Amino acid sequence: MCELLGVTSKNKITMDAYLDTFFSHSAEHRNGWGLALFDDGQAFIEKEPVRAMDSLCLKRRLKKGIQTSKCIAHIRRATIGQVNTNNSHPFVKCDDSGRMWVLAHNGTIFDSDILAPYQYVQEGTTDSERILFYLVDRMNRFLIRHKKLPDVDARIRIVDEMIRNIVPGNKVNLMIHDGSLFYVHKNEAGTMYMKEENDGVIFSTQPLEPEGWEEVVQNRLLVFQDGKLLYVGPAHDHTYVLDEEKMRLLFFDYASL
Helix, strand or coil: CCCCEEEEEEEEEEEEEHHHHHHHHCCCCCCCEEEEEEEEEEEEEEEECCCCHHHHHHHHHHHCEEEEEEEEEEEEECCCCCCCHCCCCEEEECCCCCCEEEEEEEHHHHCCCCEEEEEEECCCCCEEEEEEHHHHHHHHHHHHHCCCCCCCHHHHHHHHHHHHHHHHCEEEEEEEEECEEEEEECCCCCCCEEEHHHHHEEEECCCCCCCCECCCCCCCCEEEEECCEEEECCCCCCCCCCCCHHHHHHHHHHCCC
């Protein structure tokens, strides 16, 4: 699987120690890294299909020090899709209004008729990128149907509905940023934690230090803006439990393509 790190805050947080610890986990997640920073209305995204701890680019980036109020970081252990730049997270796509959506996924889509069509238009080959294409497609349909931009409530509703449509039978741990709102969801126990800091919240697949972390609520969409919790979605009952046989069959099916 993969690991995720995310930040949403009113004020910038010094992330050097957190990112050093997070990217050190690439010893076990060696198939790529990505870092997206969203500050001052700009989006700065870097990613490579190499092990984070071996990346000279990342070492130079971290050496400068990073203070941010909004970010998503990812280290990949591939399950579906080759190891290349197009399959590295986070994924980025603009909807027809020009809004940029950035998504990182820690999970696996074992089966989804909803997502399958996007394999023919996506740039890479991962199930994770198909989630983003589906989400942006839903936003574009709203624009066509209502002839107006989706406001905060509409965007939250669309993301929540999207997750409910794809989560049955699948592991869907997500972090999404839309330029304003930060969305978080997990549906497997013990796979995402959070810590409050400096009028904000840091999220990570694993606690990045011994104290101060609590597990993120499961099977509910959480939506934040500048570190403030805006929305807690209703719970669904699609908890993912690791099935080694399903995972083995997935690897077999993919290897046979």
